Amino acid sequence: MKRFYFEEEGIQSSEFHVPLYRRASAQDVFFIGFGLFVLSYLIVFYLISITNIFIKNPMEINIGAMFQPPSFDHLFGTDFLGRDIFSRIVKGTEAFFLPGLLSITISTAFGVLFGVLSGMYPRFASRIISYLLDIVDSIPRLIFILIIIVLFSPSIYLIMVFVGVTSIPKITAYVKAKVQVLKRQGFIESSKALGLAPSTIIFKHIVWFSLKSVLIIHATLGLGEAILIETSLSYLGIGVQEPFPSWGNMVAMGADYFFQGRVWLSTIPAVTITVTIMGLYLLGDGLNAIYNEKVTR
């Protein structure tokens, strides 16, 4: 599975430019296609849920229609209060969409900042930054979030800020490694010789031209992690609270009826979570393969 035959020390693959669509194998096309499908339905669901069109009211209780199995009228069936599960799943995207974007923004912005600083100035900045980030990195994320919940408030935005903070170290490590390689290359040295300002070199030539792919991959993987954290916390009962739908608390509520044979109550949200997270992981890994980055989750 060797993609670049000329990829050796000193010769960069960018010098022999291969278009992205020709680097992709069948596997990569499948992965990225599935990932884009997931991303598109997430966005469509979010748009539907904020405008409240096309779906039934997700809060509307209808005692007469409890526990109805999936049918044409109720696409995914109804839950223990007769609420339509499909519209609750659509509405549940609101619980993580904006908070997830917030966490991605924080982690990529600070990750790039710290990574570029510690890559460009290894003497001064690198040691302090790596020590501070190791502190954040060595507390397990869920334990950290539990402490935050005890100390401050269980608001989903605050939790997602800390999810973003805890994924800074990983991005910083990749950006730092990448910057250290880029710094020694011809085009950076020649742009220094041309007398360009350091900010132009860093933001235009390093961040914008060479780090885009890393950031896109991290953003998709980060959205997956945000969804995982949100659903886990809602499942445990310390995230989004019950009358408001979230995929996690739908699984938790449906699990009470799982052993009575009414499996769709919790299975449908769980399958949705699985497909969504799998799509984001596949998107990240497919992009990884065609950009030839080695980003791990």
Add this chain to the structure above:
Amino acid sequence: MITALKLVLKEIIYTLLLILGVTALLFLFFNLMPGNYMGKGGGLPVYLDLLKGLFTFQFGVSVVSGVDINTILFPAFRNTLVLTIGAICISLIIAVPIGIFSAYRSFKGYSWPLTIFSYIVSSIPVFYFGYLILFFVSRQTGFLPIFYPESTAGKYRFLSYVLPILVLGVANDAVSEIVRLISSELGRVMSTDYVVASRARGEYQLASSINEGIAIPLVSIIFSKVPFLIGGAVIIEFVFNWPGMGRLAFQSTLDRDLPVLVVIAFLSVLMVRVGMILKKILLYIFNPGEGRG
């Protein structure tokens, strides 16, 4: 040997520094929080007291129940340790063969259902997978206990470890990560010159690429997954009602029992850092050139 000792010593000193940093961060948070709790505003002496308590393993008493934390924490810590290590072993048993297989035939032929399987397994939410296993294995067949026996009943104790370890080992995102890393790294290593040459000499291709292609990626990924496994343990212990550190952490979150939570954070940081030290040592063993820099 001297180099290895120096490496370990350096790592241990760095770990101590990091623990100082972590406790300082937590102490900063205590002083930022609203309300009055745990010697807020006490400054340096209170922090030193906290440090002394943590490093001598005298953790004090729980705010809510009034019990000595040592008596409830150490059995829970042991259970979580068993759960985490067992889960790592299960993940390895599942993921490594799939990775090797898909390195041989990359996504063609028989390997793609296994690759997709590894992705499904690693993105299924662990709480739902727990219910599924409880439903099918325990309820339908009934030969594995679904709870942790409190006392006596020694013959069932071993069996009650099986389900949580299995669920946490199968349903965590380390599986697809290992599969992807091994299949790409092994695929790369198997086409390098020295492996091709050793194949020409009649040796096994896999045996000569096992060090660079499997051991090094595995070591570097497994130990960095420890924090995520502890996070998964919180949920699994909640599902299976397993008396471990994660359930204790969740319970003390609900009770707002800060001293217990601090001690749990301290112990899990210790676990993570010990994993990092092990990673450094193992990487030194597999690749002595790298650790020196």
